[in-house]
Amino acid sequence: MKGDVRFTWFFAAFSLFAGGMLVLVSSPNTIQLIVGWELVGVASYLLIGHWWEDHANNAAAIKAFLVNKVADVGLFIGVIISGLVVGSFRFTDLLDAVEAGDSALADVGVWVGLALFVGAMGKSAQWPFHVWLPDAMAGPPRCRL
Amino acid sequence: MALYGAALLIGNWVDPFAFERHVEIARIGVLPGGHELVLEWGWVVDGLSTMMYFVVGVVGSFVFTYAKGT
Numbered sequence: 001m002k003g004d005v006r007f008t009w010f011f012a013a014f015s016l017f018a019g020g021m022l023v024l025v026s027s028p029n030t031i032q033l034i035v036g037w038e039l040v041g042v043a044s045y046l047l048i049g050h051w052w053e054d055h056a057n058n059a060a061a062i063k064a065f066l067v068n069k070v071a072d073v074g075l076f077i078g079v080i081i082s083g084l085v086v087g088s089f090r091f092t093d094l095l096d097a098v099e100a101g102d103s104a105l106a107d108v109g110v111w112v113g114l115a116l117f118v119g120a121m122g123k124s125a126q127w128p129f130h131v132w133l134p135d136a137m138a139g140p141p142r143c144r145l
Numbered sequence: 146m147a148l149y150g151a152a153l154l155i156g157n158w159v160d161p162f163a164f165e166r167h168v169e170i171a172r173i174g175v176l177p178g179g180h181e182l183v184l185e186w187g188w189v190v191d192g193l194s195t196m197m198y199f200v201v202g203v204v205g206s207f208v209f210t211y212a213k214g215t
Contacts (some may be wrong), residue, residue, distance in 0.1 A: 001212045001213065001214060002213070010212065011209070011212070012160060012209065014205075014212070018146075018201060018205040021197075021201045021205075022198070022201055025194055025197035025198065025201060026188040026189055026190075026194055026198070027187070027188070027189070028165040028166075028167060028185075028187040028188060028189045029167075029185055029187065031186070032186060032187065033183070055185065062157075074212035082184065084178075084182075086183065087176055087178060087180025087181075088180065088182070089182070089183075089184075089185070090185070091189075092165070113157075128202075134199070138168060
């Protein structure tokens with residue numbers, strides 16, 4: 001990146017990416033997980049479109065952002081349903097409800113799991129949300145986190 | 146961050162520990178069942194999260210170094 005037109009901007013976006021990852025991995029509840037998840041998504045958009053003068057990079061950034069947002073709907077649905085059913089967004093409370101055999105959670109457990117899985121599929125570029133990843137390589141040497 | 150993650154990871158490896166802290170930000174509302182939904186901010190330090198601190202810190206520092214160049 002030495003000599004790049006937006007050298008400082010790259011590291012600002014990269015720091016946002018790493019910070020978002022840390023928020024994500026340190027979250028004790030699903031709401032904070034979404035905050036970290038979205039920070040990573042926004043930072044990815046900024047990094048993929050770093051050289052936005054090139055239309056291909058710009059299009060790749062928008063494509064990655066939109067595909068991730070579609071998949072994030074699944075994450076939101078899973079978090080909202082599990083939070084409303086269990087009455088808490090904490091992971092510990094969710095695990096306690098699972099271990100206790102909460103009947104209300106058991107009724108929707110499969111759908112919650114599938115919805116959360118759709119969110120993970122988008123971020124990890126699994127089929128059918130894989131289309132954003134090849135184009136994203138157009139960006140600068142960003143992390144493979 | 147990489148060093149902090151490494152220290153936590155080694156510490157957790159030698160003597161496993163786990164704790165979490167929560168700070169209440171807002172009360173969202175009460176569900177029909179009587180549960181009160183609370184918006185919280187917090188952090189977890191356990192085996193999995195310390196490993197992730199380490200991975201994010203180390204890979205982040207590698208990318209930072211590689212991208213900065215000479």
